[in-house]
Amino acid sequence: MNVENWRLKIRRKHNELNSEDLSPVSLTRYSEFSGVKRKRDTLEIDENMSDNSSDFSKRANFSAITSNGINRNLNILNLKPTTTKKIVIKNLKSEPKLPDDFREQTWGKLQEAVLAIQNSRANEYSLEELYKAVENMCIHNMAHTLYNNLHVLIDNHVRRNIEQFLAESMDRFLFLKKMNETWQAHCRQMIMIRNIFLCLDRTYVLHNAQIASIWDMGLELFRQYIMANTLVQTRIVEGLLMLIEKERQGDTVDRTLLKSLLRMLTDLQIYEKAFEEKFLVATERLYAAEGQRLMQELDVPDYLAHVDKRLIEENERVYHYLDANTKPRLIHTVEKQLLTDHVTNILQKGLDGLLEENRLNDLSLLYSLFGRVKNGHTELCTAFNLYIKKRGRTIVIDPEKDKTMVQELLDFKDAMDNIVATCFNKNEKFSNSLKEAFENFINQRTNKPAELIAKFVDSKLRAGNKEATEEELERLLDKIMVLFRFIHGKDVFEAFYKKDLAKRLLVGKSASVDAEKSMLSKLKQECGGGFTSKLEGMFKDMELSKDINVAFKQHLSNTSQELSAIDMTVNILTMGYWPNYPLMNVVLPEEMVKFQEIFSKFYLSKHSGRKLTWQPTLGHCVLRAKFKLGMKELVVSLFQSLVLLLFNSHDELSFDYIKGATNIEDGELRRTLQSLACGRARVLNKIPKGRDVEDNDKFRFNNDFVNKLFRIKINQIQMKETTEEQKATEERVFQDRQYQIDAAIVRIMKMRKTLSHNLLISELYLQLKFPVKPADLKKRIESLIDRDYMERDKDNPNHYNYVA
Amino acid sequence: MKVTIKNWVGVATWKWVANDDNCGICRMPFDGCCPDCKLPGDDCPLVWGQCSHCFHMHCIVKWLQSQQVNQQCPMCRQEWKFNNK
């Protein structure tokens, strides 16, 4: 609080005390003329007055003086009784005589007092005396004259005061300061004058609706002289605008002065007309230019920070000195010039960078600022969507990056999710848009993402993947499922997933049964039981095989057949569940053939109407091998076993001989020999040495084989998945789709009996879980018509009938 | 003997031995299942008649239920009898 305010406050306190002394309660003591009725009237008023004065004392701010003045005036108006009360004096035999010069003397006193206040001189008379003088004049019907006299006094004073502002060459700032002092003085004086003339306000003014209260009369005169003089008014407004512009440029200005003068304009009711319009125009002009300039000069994060700063500043401006009613239009102007007009530009210039660099704070600011603009969030969301599609496409489209595609997709999804959650206020519009964008770009490359996601899952579920705990694995699988959800060709995923799952199950390579089951239930939840039924069938086959093997062992011991000490177990796979495996007829040692025969006979005796086909590519063995330095156990594939067993009768064998003796397919055999002779554990020696197996190579049993371990796993070298093999899997998917389309058409037609082409197509789209073109559906329908499953309606070629 | 087999895990696949590729009732391949089932194999078994015709079990049972008078094979119209071979 500055000194001025402080002084004012003290003075006000003083005034209050005085008016207490002169309160209408004590007034009755002096007035011999009033009857009981009147006493009651004044008492009623007094209650309200004291309410007001306690209200008055609570306010520390000088601007409250004016508002209090208005309040009091309003209260008095409210107090006007609905039926006019008149002072009626009865039963007095003779009126007390007034001195002849009563009017001149009394007014003289009062005039003296008013002039003293206006000229800041000491007052000769006590306030009590002055108050009584006013009271007496009112009682003796001189209120009208008194009011008019007072009006003239104030009019003269205000007019004189304004004159000093007409001088041409006054410094703008000094001008404002002086104007403020004048205004402050006016308010102070009017309060003091009003206190003295309180009785006038309460009687004469109260009973004459068209007469302004003393306080309002002062305001009216002040307004009149300022309004009347456009020069003064313009200078005030221009001065204020100059100060504000200075502040906007970063200078410190006298906010108290601004506030006081703006309050003056409000009190004089010229704030809107004289100031606000011009202020808003200046604001618009300033920020229009600033927006254009800074969009060029600054990068987007800095620009946003600047806009944010500007908005805070303007809000403070309202808080500190502007009229609260200016706020909506002021803020809207700033928003329009700095944001609305640049929305497209900001997004084009900056959004991608912010997203790329994960600038969370800047993105949060962007979101909150755009929330102020009409359609701002919609525009932001559209740009966000475009970015994801553009960036996502680069992840999936380039075959060079296939190795890292899935991990990159997971990371990208995490980053975007995080941005929506932390910067975009979890706005559903954004998260939906994010999903739509992912679904869009991930399907821009057919089949590959599905395949790679399947393989990624395999790498995580395979034994030896020690990088994750159970919980971490579970979380990872959940994230993968989110990607999976976006894939249109889910059957492609299934084909590859199934191939890998088969390997994990048959070679015992699965890291955890729990994790396998968990993944399966996720897939089931996502795609329904139809999708996972075959995968579940694979698990079921593994369980059933266990039972069959127990029964087989029982059978062997019951029939006590003469067999060597091979411990044989067999996995029986239901053809339809598992991937298709190439048929290979290899030559097995006699004892193995015998085992297979016994098992087949046993199995078919339990399950009639079936045919068993042995799959040598999937078999594996544990061998006991005797080396010079001791016995080892070798964990090997069936093909590796077949090769090694040949060396029981020979020390050295040629490639051709081995090929003829085992009948293993050429490429498969070369890889098998490579794994045994060129890998880490070399149980065979290749002659001559070298990485690749040639037609003329010879192989020797490596009697000198050494290894720290007793049980050694010799990995079969996997054929690198060639494009052809890839194609083969895709081809299988394609064929399976044809079959599924046929089945769906027959199912629908059987149920509906007759159906139009369009309805059949739309039902098919509801049932089929993979992308398919209408032309393909048409082909399948034609094929089914050819095969007599259905026919065209004779009368209506657009309708089909089911053929039972 | 340098090398002997300690244990051997063999793998075999099974499928139905049917005298036709498709079921004569539902016309679906026997490698697949009947239209009411999702999963081929044990869940949708095949059955043989003494006439040697073979169908999805679910299909022939439904067929027989729909025949009021005579229980005939839908293919050869002989009286239907399950062949429990």
Ligand SMILES: [Zn+2]
């Ligand atoms: Zn059938």
Ligand SMILES: [Zn+2]
């Ligand atoms: Zn069935």
Ligand SMILES: [Zn+2]
């Ligand atoms: Zn028959």
